[in-house]
Amino acid sequence: MSKYDIIYKDLVEDIIENGIWDKDQLVRTKWADGSPAYTKSIISKQIKFDNHEVPILTTKRVAWKTAIHELLWFYVKRTSDVSYLQENNVKIWEEWTRTDGTIGKAYGYQLGKPIPKPQGVTNQVDNLIYELNNNPASRRHVISLWNIDDLHEMSLYPCVWHNQWLVKESKLHLIVGVRSNDVALGQPFNVFQYYVLQRMIAQVSGYEMGTLTFNINDAHVYERHIEPLQEQIRREPYKAPELWVNPEIKNFDEFTIDDFKLINYKHHDKVPMEVAI
Template identity: 70%
Template sequence: MGMADETYKQLVEDILEHGEWDKDQQVRTVWADGTAAYTKSLICKQVRFDNSEVPILTTKRVPWKSAIHELLWFYVKRTSDCSYLDEHNVKLWKEWTNENNNIGKAYGYQLGKPIMLKGRITNQVDHLIDQLRHNPASRRHVISLWNIDDLDQMELYPCVWNNQWLVKQGRLHLIVNARSNDIGLGHPLNVFQYHVLQRMVAQVTGYELGTLTFNMNDAHIYERHVEPLREQIGREPYPAPQLWINPDIRRFDDFTIDDFKLIGYDCHPSVKMDIAI
């Protein structure tokens, strides 16, 4: 059994057994039919991986290429224009794409937004890599997608909104913070994505891979996901696959989807779950 499957099973069981419903509140999210999308949730949950194996689920198929495309769209393309997703037939953002085919000033926009730091114009990604290379002892290696001045111009407020990087004894550690995490649909993609991002950054900065910590302030399961998740976590997991990343890439912005291969990914079929919007 892969570590990701066991960790995920424990998380789902914990929420189902000890979580609290929000049915006493007027919730924002709805299903496609307009009915309220209630959740059962726990406050402040954390999962942690030593990165000795790829943290991707095998009890269902995770669309790993779409997950990496979304990651590249955010961190390499650094745009909120959905043309890149359209080009690669990635539909993760269709429910939040506006009439201009973008998601407003969210995610990639914030990563590519020009900023003045240390007397020069840069962006959050370039600044992070520069500082990891030249000032590794710093505790200020932080990327934030939560810009309060731009929130009303975002089609969706950032869920995974912040990450911090720490270098200790030559190893690059990553802490990811989510204000809200959909355990059924979003969480499996998010954990895999940030493992991939951590490996990309470690490769171009020359550090060994450290731990990945994923913090969820509101870890929730939607009401319509309960039974599909019960079925999923009852499946027998497969061993974790291996992720190949092209070792010749030394410049972060040179990464493309062709530089990734998931080898030996044996998994159960996808689990159908509705999307709450």
Template identity: 45%
Template sequence: MSYADRLFIDMCQDILDHGYSTEGEKVRPKWEDGSYAYTIKRFGVVNRYDLSKEFPALTLRRTAFKSAVDEILWIWQKKSNNIHELKSHIWDEWADADGSIGKAYGYQLGVKHQYKEGMMDQVDRVLFDLKENPYSRRIMTNIYVHQDLHEMNLYPCAYSMTFNVTDDKLNAVLNQRSQDILTANNWNVVQYAVLLHMIAQVSGLKAGELVHVIADAHIYDRHIPLVKELISRETYPAPDFWINPEIKNFYDFTTDDVRLDNYQTGPQIKNIPVAV
């Protein structure tokens, strides 16, 4: 069994066994039929993944690796907020007629700020610091910008990254205010694991730990039987991760420069209801 599978199974079982139900409370999300979408949740879940040992893709079911990488590059590399620059349709519900999701996600990473060294956006600042001052304790990003929240079609879920170099390994803390465990957990883990590998490589470092902090880790009421079935499945060894060693510039990466080999999984879960 892969470590990612073991951690995911234990996390889901803990939420199911010890989580708090929001049924009857004032909640925002609704199902397509208009009824309120309640959850079972746990507060303050912290998961650690050592990327030097294995790549954390679930084998219980397949995580759409190519689409996940495309989205993380859309946010961090293209710094885009327009779904027309994204190949998948995961943001369609939140886009306006022009395809914009407002001043959210990639938009915030592309905003230039004044530093002592000059004008840089948050991504370029991270890359600069990892090259010039890698042992700094101030290497971080934040896209939860309060002054722009009213112009975001969805408030950021995964909103900050804190990078830390220890013994020539690049580690990072991903902070997430809220997460739909069934639909988004491993998707986000895979994305930020890839991002960490990419930034480590172009910074002359090795990938270390990804620490994922989730403030509100929840399973929606209509997802409970799906999660129970999922975590009862057979598991397989973790896949092998490949990253193109020739890429030395973060902005040169494409979805073809990373892949999962020997990725054996259980069947996909189809027609998962999504609360909006």
């Protein structure tokens, strides 16, 4: 039985039973019909994985290739131009794509933004790998997607807004900071993606896998997602699959979708849910 399915079930039940409604507020998000998309939230929630198995849900099908495509777009392509997604038939950013074919100065733009360092002009991803290799004991291995100067030019403020990496006993640990987490649709993507990213960074920097921790400031369930989620978490989980990552890749920027295979992924059917915009 998948450990993530158990963690996820507990989280969903906690939010539905104990969460705080925002119906007393004017909310930004809306449904396609224009009505307010209200949520129930838990404030400040932490979930942690020992990484002994792949954290992907089995109580529903998670579009794992789409999740990796988005990850590659952010961290390898390091751009906000959606042409990579379009070329790979990934539609998850269509609602936020601007007329210029980008999502503004969000996510990949921040990761690819040039930064001057003593070793030359670099970017946040290359700098992270350089520092992990050359200064592993540092507690400054941080990537930030929250640039206050560029927020007004982003189609969507970053939900997963920073991550920190720690090396302890030759193991690479990852802590992911999430300001706002749509538990029904966003979180299953986020958890799997950052596990994959941790595998990628660990491989090219030569570390063993440590723990993966998510610190979620606002963990919420949308009102129209409650019934589908209740149906989902009643399903019996399957055993977690295995993820093959091409061991020949030693340069982070050489990763492509063909370097990943999810093996023996047994899952229940997809659970249809509306997207709040």
